[in-house]
Amino acid sequence: MTTPDNAADTSAEAPGTTTPAATGVAARDWxxxxxxxxxxxxxxxxxxxxxxxxxxxxxRLAEDAKLAPTLSDKAELAKMASAEFHHFERLRxxxxxxxxxxTGAMEPFVAAYDGFHKQTAPSDWLxxxxxxxxxxxxxxxxxxxxxxxxxxxxRGLVLGVLDDTGHASFAVEKVRGAIDADPRVGGRLALWxxxxxxxxxxxSQRVVADRDALxxxxxxxxxxxxxxxxxxxxxxxxxxxxxxxxxxxxxxA
Amino acid sequence: MTTPDNAADTSAEAPGTTTPAATGVAARDWxxxxxxxxxxxxxxxxxxxxxxxxxxxxxRLAEDAKLAPTLSDKAELAKMASAEFHHFERLRxxxxxxxxxxTGAMEPFVAAYDGFHKQTAPSDWLxxxxxxxxxxxxxxxxxxxxxxxxxxxxRGLVLGVLDDTGHASFAVEKVRGAIDADPRVGGRLALWxxxxxxxxxxxSQRVVADRDALxxxxxxxxxxxxxxxxxxxxxxxxxxxxxxxxxxxxxxA
Numbered sequence: 001m002t003t004p005d006n007a008a009d010t011s012a013e014a015p016g017t018t019t020p021a022a023t024g025v026a027a028r029d030w031x032x033x034x035x036x037x038x039x040x041x042x043x044x045x046x047x048x049x050x051x052x053x054x055x056x057x058x059x060r061l062a063e064d065a066k067l068a069p070t071l072s073d074k075a076e077l078a079k080m081a082s083a084e085f086h087h088f089e090r091l092r093x094x095x096x097x098x099x100x101x102x103t104g105a106m107e108p109f110v111a112a113y114d115g116f117h118k119q120t121a122p123s124d125w126l127x128x129x130x131x132x133x134x135x136x137x138x139x140x141x142x143x144x145x146x147x148x149x150x151x152x153x154x155r156g157l158v159l160g161v162l163d164d165t166g167h168a169s170f171a172v173e174k175v176r177g178a179i180d181a182d183p184r185v186g187g188r189l190a191l192w193x194x195x196x197x198x199x200x201x202x203x204s205q206r207v208v209a210d211r212d213a214l215x216x217x218x219x220x221x222x223x224x225x226x227x228x229x230x231x232x233x234x235x236x237x238x239x240x241x242x243x244x245x246x247x248x249x250x251x252x253a
Numbered sequence: 254m255t256t257p258d259n260a261a262d263t264s265a266e267a268p269g270t271t272t273p274a275a276t277g278v279a280a281r282d283w284x285x286x287x288x289x290x291x292x293x294x295x296x297x298x299x300x301x302x303x304x305x306x307x308x309x310x311x312x313r314l315a316e317d318a319k320l321a322p323t324l325s326d327k328a329e330l331a332k333m334a335s336a337e338f339h340h341f342e343r344l345r346x347x348x349x350x351x352x353x354x355x356t357g358a359m360e361p362f363v364a365a366y367d368g369f370h371k372q373t374a375p376s377d378w379l380x381x382x383x384x385x386x387x388x389x390x391x392x393x394x395x396x397x398x399x400x401x402x403x404x405x406x407x408r409g410l411v412l413g414v415l416d417d418t419g420h421a422s423f424a425v426e427k428v429r430g431a432i433d434a435d436p437r438v439g440g441r442l443a444l445w446x447x448x449x450x451x452x453x454x455x456x457s458q459r460v461v462a463d464r465d466a467l468x469x470x471x472x473x474x475x476x477x478x479x480x481x482x483x484x485x486x487x488x489x490x491x492x493x494x495x496x497x498x499x500x501x502x503x504x505x506a
Binding site: 058059063070071072079082086088102103107 | 305308311312315316318319323324325327328331332334335338339341342345355356359360363
């Protein structure tokens with residue numbers, strides 16, 4: 001992410017990533033780490049979830065590009081959509097590379113993402129921009145949280161995709177400009193941003209409840225099940241970061 | 254294009270491109286050629302028309318990706334959409350590079366493309382595939398027709414974008430498969446393909462009537478106006494190529 005509000009984080013590790021990985025998997029490569037079937041299942045889930053997330057984001061950003069007031073705004077959103085598609089390609093190719101059928105890996109996450117997007121179809125251009133920014137930022141926070149829990153090969157891929165995000169900074173400028181021009185817009189968009197975050201959390205929690213291996217890995221690989229409280233703390237860190245970004249954008253709660 | 258039905262054309266010049274350029278512009282570079290204000294205006298029109306065409310194609314392919322029956326079909330259409338976006342970027346950057354405001358250059362063509370897409374929204378996945386294939390092929394034929402009439406720099410750009418098309422060959426396979434499985438599908442899709450071509454011609458003729466400089470260049474740069482009959486012949490060559498491709502696809506008229 002190179003958006004103004006968290007640019008300072010990019011050289012240091014984000015708060016969540018300093019937790020040492022309980023399984024010590026971070027020091028291993030994929031071949032070694034994937035000998036553990038639970039770890040392998042978790043990574044396949046993770047790559048499937050990220051891949052479908054990128055494909056769904058592509059589709060929604062392209063759809064939201066229709067709301068653009070000018071051709072150059074439309075081109076900016078199309079550019080973000082295209083970047084998401086290339087992330088999808090990298091994640092899908094990685095799934096194929098480790099011998100997994102990408103479609104099968106993505107299927108379990110289709111309902112959650114489609115549910116999220118269905119519940120959060122923007123009704124105008126500014127809502128679309130806030131959604132693009134919030135989505136990009138939450139994805140970035142999540143990628144960071146999860147990176148420290150991964151073997152070095154998978155971590156390289158996840159951080160590589162992360163490096164290439166941050167296309168949403170133009171959204172920040174446009175939203176700030178709109179709020180400056182009419183401060184009442186800020187109230188409406190603040191409600192919208194809370195709704196986006198609420199819907200994202202609700203869909204994520206559904207995924208956590210459904211996907212044991214993934215959830216276990218997310219909290220550091222406690223072997224016999226996972227600590228729901230730790231998942232809660234992760235969500236809580238992501239929510240806090242979101243709240244700070246929204247405040248910086250002039251969308252205080 | 255690398256689609257089966259015209260693969261043989263790719264090393265030789267397409268029929269329309271063997272006409273010698275009446276202005277001799279093909280031997281000049283952009284700096285020399287653009288000293289003629291009418292030529293410059295024609296190229297700005299052309300790049301604007303192609304750029305908006307690519308952006309509109311991006312948007313429609315992304316929209317049509319929603320009709321995909323499987324995730325991998327969706328990804329194929331998303332890939333085509335993303336490729337169109339990158340064509341758009343090259344054409345837009347070229348407009349900026351020659352000191353033109355891309356939005357201004359694209360605006361005159363928005364109505365024609367939007368009109369085309371509005372009149373030809375596919376009602377199902379197969380119609381979407383046929384549209385992707387027909388659109389890609391017509392664009393390719395048109396790029397070839399026009400390339401011979403351009404200065405060497407602009408020609409390089411246009412042929413470069415052309416080289417990178419042909420993502421529609423997967424559409425050919427899918428459509429053939431569907432017709433084999435149920436021959437009645439062929440009749441419906443043949444009607445659809447004719448409607449696509451009819452709508453494309455009708456929108457193109459509107460553009461030709463509106464944009465004098467562009468039309469003059471398209472017919473070889475007759476200085477004092479242009480020969481409508483020659484434009485007609487160009488459309489006729491493109492239509493014939495389309496008819497042959499449709500027949501090869503099992504969509505005879």
